[in-house]
Amino acid sequence: MHALKELKVWQRAIELSTAVYKAVIDFPMDEKYGLTSQIKRSVVSIASNIAEGAGRNSKNEFVHFLGIANGSSFELQTQLIIAHNLGLISKEKVEQLCSHIDEIQKMIFGFLKNLKTNM
Secondary structure, three states: OOOOHHHHHHHHHHHHHHHHHHHHOOOHHOOOOOOHHHHHHHHHHHHHHHHHHHHOOOOOHHHHHHHHHHHHHHHHHHHHHHHHOOOOOOHHHHHHHHHHHHHHHHHHHHHHHHHHHHO
């Protein structure tokens, strides 16, 4: 098990969750159960899967959940681009959030590489 609150990747994922929730707060109500909901679920999934993996008893399980978190990050990027294409969010905001996501993806990749090397 890993000390969750000390994991920088988890901390950055929590920060991303806050930023994304603030970014979608003004999305139209008719998107509440559509794209807005999908975006929120994806961003929460990143930090949540890092947390679940950190709480597991084996490196294999941690690797599995980090993979899910990484997949959710790519899903989130896609959804933000769709939101921009629909005129729901500015290009600048998408670029800012995607930069944050890119950072998290690199951290996850590095963490996965380290875990797999030490298995």
